[in-house]
Amino acid sequence: MRQSIVVSFALLCFFVLASFNGYADGYKRATSKDPNTFVSGISFVWLSEFDSQGLMFHNKFSHYLGERVAVGLNLGLLTASRYDKGKEIYSIKNTFYMGGLETSVDLIQKETINLRLGVGGAARHRSEINSDAEEGTVDGSVAHIRTSDIGFNGFMENDFNFLRSGVAGWRIGYNYYTNGTPIFAIGVHVGFKF
Known part of the structure; x- marks a missing residue:
């Protein structure tokens, strides 16, 4: 026994x-395979609610939890505007300070290329100058809007590896918030793995 x-x-x-x-x-x-990545990027953005365009600058840190799943933190600054040719003024000017936590899954994972899909929570502080009759006043004076919103984002991005630890790629993203206009962004980024 x-x-x-x-x-x-x-x-x-x-x-x-x-x-x-x-x-x-x-x-x-x-x-x-270097579980951490830091990238900086620039994106062209389109704000559908106000029909305005602009640029977004962002920095992203991500960490792989396994072979294909990663979590990350994305911080950015967006500036966009719409010029009214009739009034000869900028009828909309937007400045957003944005941040979000993201989770992504690599769909394609090769030695030189990665393709991933991701989602996450998002938050922003927006500062807007708006001369629309709905947001501003009828006589054309502007309304200043300063508020914070929460929402979510979804994205698809691609990384190309170069040199020993360099990363360059593109990103397509959509941010939706409880208040204010959603954001559609297409951009490029460059960074490194460590």
């Missing part, structure tokens, strides 16, 4: 160590 307990305990230890070793090998494969 005592001998069967020792054999059972030895087999249990063997299976525990074997499963831990398999987990460690999987983790090593996932993290040996």
